[in-house]
Amino acid sequence: MNLNEITQPIKRELDDFNKFFKSNLKTNVPLLNLIIRYLTYKKGKQVRPALVMLSASLCGGINTRTYIGASLVEMLHTATLVHDDVVDDADERRGIASINKKWNNKIAVLMGDYLLSKGLLTAIDNKEFAFLEIISRAVRLMSEGELLAIEKSRTLRVTEDDYFKIINAKTASLLSVCCEIGAFSATDDKNAQNLLRDYGTFCGLAFQIRDDIFDFTSSNSDIGKPVGNDLKEKKITLPLIFTLANISTDKAKDIISAIKKGNLSKKKIREIFDLIIQAGGIEYSRKIAYNYSEKAKLCLKDFPDSDAKKSLLNFAEFVVTRDF
Numbered sequence: 001m002n003l004n005e006i007t008q009p010i011k012r013e014l015d016d017f018n019k020f021f022k023s024n025l026k027t028n029v030p031l032l033n034l035i036i037r038y039l040t041y042k043k044g045k046q047v048r049p050a051l052v053m054l055s056a057s058l059c060g061g062i063n064t065r066t067y068i069g070a071s072l073v074e075m076l077h078t079a080t081l082v083h084d085d086v087v088d089d090a091d092e093r094r095g096i097a098s099i100n101k102k103w104n105n106k107i108a109v110l111m112g113d114y115l116l117s118k119g120l121l122t123a124i125d126n127k128e129f130a131f132l133e134i135i136s137r138a139v140r141l142m143s144e145g146e147l148l149a150i151e152k153s154r155t156l157r158v159t160e161d162d163y164f165k166i167i168n169a170k171t172a173s174l175l176s177v178c179c180e181i182g183a184f185s186a187t188d189d190k191n192a193q194n195l196l197r198d199y200g201t202f203c204g205l206a207f208q209i210r211d212d213i214f215d216f217t218s219s220n221s222d223i224g225k226p227v228g229n230d231l232k233e234k235k236i237t238l239p240l241i242f243t244l245a246n247i248s249t250d251k252a253k254d255i256i257s258a259i260k261k262g263n264l265s266k267k268k269i270r271e272i273f274d275l276i277i278q279a280g281g282i283e284y285s286r287k288i289a290y291n292y293s294e295k296a297k298l299c300l301k302d303f304p305d306s307d308a309k310k311s312l313l314n315f316a317e318f319v320v321t322r323d324f
Helices: 008-024 030-040 047-058 064-088 105-125 129-155 160-186 190-214 238-245 249-261 266-279 281-298 307-321
Strands: none
Touching: 008 030, 008 047, 008 064, 008 307, 030 105, 047 064, 047 160, 047 190, 047 307, 064 105, 064 129, 064 160, 105 129, 129 160, 160 190, 160 238, 190 238, 190 281, 190 307, 238 249, 238 266, 238 281, 249 266, 266 281, 281 307
16 A cells, blocks of 8 residues: 555545645745745655545545645645754755755745745634644644754653653644644534544654654665664664663663764664664564554544545555555
8 A cells, every 4th residue: 555545535636735735825026936836846745735635535525624724734844844954954855955955044944934924824814713723733742842852862861751752742743733624624523523633643653653663674664774863863762762671771871872972883873773673672663653553543433434534544554564
């Protein structure tokens, strides 16, 4: 199962959304229009607008409010990516030069600010104040999660509880918002809205754990030579947290000391990787990810069978079986 198959039931609506999204971003400022065309040239995987559409379809049907909600989410997401590239001094995004690389940091920051404000105004102009509340909650959570992650990277004292707080805020909150807004656009049923919100949260948690497993596995998800990017960036993720709790105190101290010093050699990364395998950190993390995937599926059990429900069930499976 791949994303193209999952989004097949809403392919026409996604095409319509892309036109709606681009038209909604038009301005009277030539430089802004140039950057917007550049940003929207490559659509990406469109996971977030697809989740908005599928959730709306499940709860009654896609409508104009759905497009507004999906636009709001996509503007927020794109704004965070543009700002992240500045913070990370990234050169590329989706295979092309990042905004900060092609122009400069000042323009990139202003572009991110514009997208965020445009998204909020889209909600206000259409009197979608509930959307505004939902998305504002996500912005707050994402900021808190990022700051908590920075704080923990300094001390490297990360508990499993800390880890789940971080990934819930940084990753799961936005997928949760996509599904909640999608449901909200199609129904007034609070139970349906809450179930879709929880579905998005569980999928987001599983998605991030799968991402974190990739740091210790090969590109095809088979265990192989470690990538080690998270270790180099002093990010302590679930496979390592479990390992540190299940090896000797001396070995755990050695790993933390090596990460703190930075400039990890390939040999040291391989040594840490081997310890994670031996301690069962990868398998433990996979088990937790699959548990969240199953919880997501359970959120959908009382909805009538439909193509949208099938796609959402498949997405919950996809987040833990994907190889990218």
